[in-house]
Amino acid sequence: MAVKVRIPTPLRGLTNGQGEVEAAGRTIGDMLVDLENRYPGIKERLCDEAGNLRRFVNIYVNEEDIRFKQGSDTALSDGDDVSIVPAIAGG
Amino acid sequence: MSRAAHLKYDDFVTSGVMLIIPSNISSAMLEHVKADFPFECCGLLAGKGDAVSHIYRMSNTDKSKVTYLMDPAEQMRVFKEMRSLELELKAIYHSHPNHPAWPSRTDIELAYYPEAVYIIISINDSRETEVGSFRIINKEITVEDIDLQ
Numbered sequence: 089m090a091v092k093v094r095i096p097t098p099l100r101g102l103t104n105g106q107g108e109v110e111a112a113g114r115t116i117g118d119m120l121v122d123l124e125n126r127y128p129g130i131k132e133r134l135c136d137e138a139g140n141l142r143r144f145v146n147i148y149v150n151e152e153d154i155r156f157k158q159g160s161d162t163a164l165s166d167g168d169d170v171s172i173v174p175a176i177a178g179g
Numbered sequence: 180m181s182r183a184a185h186l187k188y189d190d191f192v193t194s195g196v197m198l199i200i201p202s203n204i205s206s207a208m209l210e211h212v213k214a215d216f217p218f219e220c221c222g223l224l225a226g227k228g229d230a231v232s233h234i235y236r237m238s239n240t241d242k243s244k245v246t247y248l249m250d251p252a253e254q255m256r257v258f259k260e261m262r263s264l265e266l267e268l269k270a271i272y273h274s275h276p277n278h279p280a281w282p283s284r285t286d287i288e289l290a291y292y293p294e295a296v297y298i299i300i301s302i303n304d305s306r307e308t309e310v311g312s313f314r315i316i317n318k319e320i321t322v323e324d325i326d327l328q
């Protein structure tokens with residue numbers, strides 16, 4: 089499945105400056121592996137060592153938070169819009 | 180996280196250009212800070228070029244006096260509206276109840292938006308406020324003046 093992925097500003101150095109890239113995968117987990125193959129270094133920015141999404145990173149499929157779907161097992165369809173959106177937080 | 184080191188202050192800031200925040204928006208921001216005291220409040224300012232035209236009061240899901248986390252669903256909705264109105268994210272504001280208007284260690288750690296000015300409004304028990312504005316890139320703080328009208 090080919091999907092469009094919106095990349096947040098701090099990660100665009102890894103995607104040659106592009107704010108939107110293509111990636112493929114049957115699930116979000118697969119897509120993250122594909123994204124890593126295309127843009128090495130990006131996965132560790134999004135996931136911890138155990139492969140879980142980092143706490144202050146949100147991923148949306150067609151504007152739905154994957155935490156309220158099946159997490160990294162969330163299925164993707166051709167043409168889905170995936171957005172990677174860092175949380176806005178502080179102290 | 181060291182791979183972010185390619186980000187440079189100059190990529191996001193043109194020297195000499197100051198963000199202009201009109202009086203209706205700066206007073207709405209300060210009212211938000213006072214209304215949520217003694218808790219931290221947070222919000223977004225959007226606009227085009229050097230002018231802010233929109234303010235979005237956001238929910239602090241932490242409901243805390245010392246931290247904030249913008250409601251992610253709300254954030255997504257606002258980002259979508261900004262895209263459809265062709266607005267850019269210009270600033271991220273939050274309050275520091277009874278703490279100085281300077282980025283905390285957590286603020287620096289979680290500053291993922293180099294394109295935005297981080298505005299911090301300190302407020303004390305007498306409801307006196309003080310505004311600080313910063314760029315936080317690669318965990319480095321640069322004071323960035325804004326034109327608060």
Ligand SMILES: [Zn+2]
Binds near residue numbers: 179273281283
């Ligand atoms: Zn803070």
